Each structure stands twice: as structure tokens, then as C-alpha cells.
Amino acid sequence: MQESKIIDAKVIVTCPGRNFVTLKIATSDGIYGVGDGTLNGRELAVSAYLQEHVIPCLLGRDPDRIEDTWQYLYRGAYWRRGPVTMAAIAAVDMALWDIKAKRANMPLYQLLGGRCREHVTVYSHTNGHDIPELLDSVAKHIELGYKAIRVQCAIPGVPDAYGVPHGDKPYEPADSGIPREEVWSTPKYLNFAPKMIEAVRTKFGPDLPLLHDAHHRLTPIEAAALGKSLEDFRLFWLEDATPAEDQQAFRLIRQHTTTPLAVGEVFNSIFDCQQLISERLIDYIRASLTHAGGITHMRRIASFADLYSVRTGCHGPTDVSPICMGAALHFDLSVPNFGIQEHMPHSAQTDEVFPHAYTFNNGYMHPGERSGHGVDIDEKLAARFPHKRMYLPIARLEDGTLHNW
Ligand code: EZ4
Numbered sequence: 001m002q003e004s005k006i007i008d009a010k011v012i013v014t015c016p017g018r019n020f021v022t023l024k025i026a027t028s029d030g031i032y033g034v035g036d037g038t039l040n041g042r043e044l045a046v047s048a049y050l051q052e053h054v055i056p057c058l059l060g061r062d063p064d065r066i067e068d069t070w071q072y073l074y075r076g077a078y079w080r081r082g083p084v085t086m087a088a089i090a091a092v093d094m095a096l097w098d099i100k101a102k103r104a105n106m107p108l109y110q111l112l113g114g115r116c117r118e119h120v121t122v123y124s125h126t127n128g129h130d131i132p133e134l135l136d137s138v139a140k141h142i143e144l145g146y147k148a149i150r151v152q153c154a155i156p157g158v159p160d161a162y163g164v165p166h167g168d169k170p171y172e173p174a175d176s177g178i179p180r181e182e183v184w185s186t187p188k189y190l191n192f193a194p195k196m197i198e199a200v201r202t203k204f205g206p207d208l209p210l211l212h213d214a215h216h217r218l219t220p221i222e223a224a225a226l227g228k229s230l231e232d233f234r235l236f237w238l239e240d241a242t243p244a245e246d247q248q249a250f251r252l253i254r255q256h257t258t259t260p261l262a263v264g265e266v267f268n269s270i271f272d273c274q275q276l277i278s279e280r281l282i283d284y285i286r287a288s289l290t291h292a293g294g295i296t297h298m299r300r301i302a303s304f305a306d307l308y309s310v311r312t313g314c315h316g317p318t319d320v321s322p323i324c325m326g327a328a329l330h331f332d333l334s335v336p337n338f339g340i341q342e343h344m345p346h347s348a349q350t351d352e353v354f355p356h357a358y359t360f361n362n363g364y365m366h367p368g369e370r371s372g373h374g375v376d377i378d379e380k381l382a383a384r385f386p387h388k389r390m391y392l393p394i395a396r397l398e399d400g401t402l403h404n405w
């Protein structure tokens, strides 16, 4: 293959409803690639990191040397890891894999070793302001074809349960102004959660894979008790039971329950899950391509996880862009120890800004056969939606103590 050079790179921040950070890299042979560096609530930090510190070092480099560029940005910065650094590296990495696959005239999954399965099983989000509304939402998503379903519900006496929309807005908050404050009660949640899961299991039978996200709010012993109380309902996974920077906490949870555990959407490095995986403390690793150093680093995490029978369950919320979704589907199709992929459909406006080849059909997704990762950005349209400062909410306990959102 002819030698090529990176001749241009720019950051595009756009807000078609929510903020997305995109890196676009162009090469001397007339090819470009795009990568996602979105970090919800901290977007401009990644943008500046790329703009001020990464792009000057990319110009003139050989776009084909993806691993070397990854090492150059990771080791070469001296300051390693962290969500801002790793999202910036991820944006570069995704764009370079996009370029390499376009140069090879192949869909990315072919470069990654080809498909290990026909298509990618995804799970959807369902929720309700009470159990009957949740049951309706589950029925609706089964009708849409989903083969696995995450269930979240408002909790009697708790003003703001995680995963339930406020008013008629779609769930997945990012509000302008300063962060909204929510009020949370773990005892009320622990009392209610088994009743909610039981209602869904009873109505939809034993075969429907059910997932639930505790969103980092429990202590290890609370998580252990919850896992135990849910065993009869056989969850596909219990997600983010405790804040997982304390990897040892999972030992305690594991001693008490056989409910499968998933964690890692806020991880940005293989070191964040080294103990969790090597001690078999979890069943699914949830890191996303955007937040954990891109395709190069996620493949390393997946290979490591495979040694311990841990499977992947990539984070796929609407706060990473369709570029991450597209790239993730190539990754999902090509790793042997794929478990499941999260799917939250983006808004129509977001889909318009990021034209893509991936498709959803009857509960399965496919990255498509376009060369590269198959996702692009319509720069003209993107320019019509300038960045807005937005934040995730914060959570407080009923007495005002700051808690984990
Ligand atoms: O709340 O990505 O499993 N999915 C999640 C997400 C997170 C958001 C935070 O920005 O927990 O919906």
C-alpha cells in the first residue's frame, strides 16, 4: 500500500439536542476518518485536549500506524489514563481505524478478523412511573423485536429514581444550567426493586433476558443483599451495583450472590478492571469504545476478559455519538467473547447529523457493509447546532448528603 500522511485534523462539537465531540482526520491520499470523543458534561475538556495537545502531534504522522499512535498518545503524554485523555485517544483511534478500513476498502469488522456471529444482540431501555407503566413499556419493546430488556422504575416515596424520565422528555438526562439535584433513598429502593423485577418476570415468563442498573448507588453489602433478593428472577445482569473504583468491593458482593454482575461504563483503562476480571468478580465488562481508549484498547480489554470467561456488554447510551455506536457494532461482531450491546436509539436530529450504515432489525443490529466504520458527520448540519453547556444531574440522600448519581 502507498504511504500516506495525516494532513489535517479538526474537532467538531455539535449539539443536536445533546453535545457530541467528533474528531475528523484527513490524509494525503484523500481519505478521511471520524472518531467520537464525547464525554457527557465535560465535552469541551476533550475538545481542548485534542485541539491544543493532540492535533499538533498528529500532523505528518502515518495514519496506518494505529498501535504506535495509540502508544505515542498514551505513554508519550507521560500523564496516563483518565476520562478526558482516554476519550481523546479514543477519538483518534476510531478515526484511524476508519481510515485504514476505507483504504483497504473493507467494512471495519473484516479488518478486525471478520465476523464471529451473524449480527449483534442489543438490549433496550424500558421504564415506568409505576409497575403497570413499566410492564406496558416492556411489552412495547418486545413488540419492536428486542430480545433483551433493561427495566427501571420509579420508586414509591423516592422523588427521582435513576432511569425514569422526567415528564414527557425521553430518558437520558443532560440539562442546561447548573446540574439538577435529585433525591434518592437506598432503603426504599431495596424494598421495592425485587417487587418490580418479580412483576416483570411473572408477566413475561422465564425466558426473557432482563437487565437492571443500580447506577453505582449501593454499598457492597447492600448490593450483596439486592443480588440475593433477585436470584429467583434470574437477571441477565445487575449493573453498576457499587461505584467500581473500589474493585475489591466486588469480592464481597460475589461471596453472597449468584446474580450475574456487569460494571464499567465509567472505566477508561484496562487497569480499572484488572482485578475485577482476573479474580472473576464480574461477568460482563461494560466499557465503551469512546471512554476506554477506542478500538485498540477495547480489543485488549476483551482479549484479557476472554481468559476469565468475562464477556463484553458495551455501554451504548445516547450520550456517545452514532460514531461510537457504529464502531462498537464492528467490535461486537468481531470479538469472540461478545455478550450483549446496549442500544438507546438517538434522536432523529442526531441521526441526521451522523449519517450511518448500521441498522436495527428485530432486536439485532448490524454495522453494515460500507467501508470503514460506516458512520459520517454532516458538517454543515452540525454547524447549525452549536455547543450548549449541559450537565448530568447530581443525587442527594433525603438528609441532603451528596450521593452517587
Ligand atoms: O446514565 O451514559 O447504562 N447506561 C447508563 C447511562 C448513563 C449515562 C450517563 O451519562 O447508565 O444511561
Ligand code: CO
Binding pocket: 213, 215, 239, 240, 265
Ligand atoms: Co449503566
